[in-house]
Amino acid sequence: MATPLTEGVTLELERLRSSVDVGFATTRGDLALLLQRADQTDKCLGEHEDRIEALERTRWPLTSLAALTSCAALAITLWQALAR
Template structure:
């Protein structure tokens, strides 16, 4: 290899290294963005879980209240029938 050819090879290797560095920087930036979005999604999911738990906790009295209302209605209907 002549000195001119080895200089051209070194120049091409340097260009290739620069291209690889730029590509890795772009991939690192994309990965950082994905990690940030993942963190935001985890926070949002935790918030939704907490809200769902609160709704489920407050929902149980509704079934009991409906059963009590139905029982009271049945009792009232029977009382009226017995009164006649």
């Protein structure tokens, strides 16, 4: 035998359950979106790291070339100074 009070409580519990289910579904959707964005950020970060490594690999010969050029200029200057 159901009384009006228990029917009201049952109805409110159903509404509460529905609200909780909707809230969980929304939270799951938000978490899925955040995971997708984190994956995209990781991918972008990996691409940037690859590009930076490529730039660093091509950059190191420039310092060696500059050192060789300055040594050659010094040698030529000394040679000219000693020739006079």
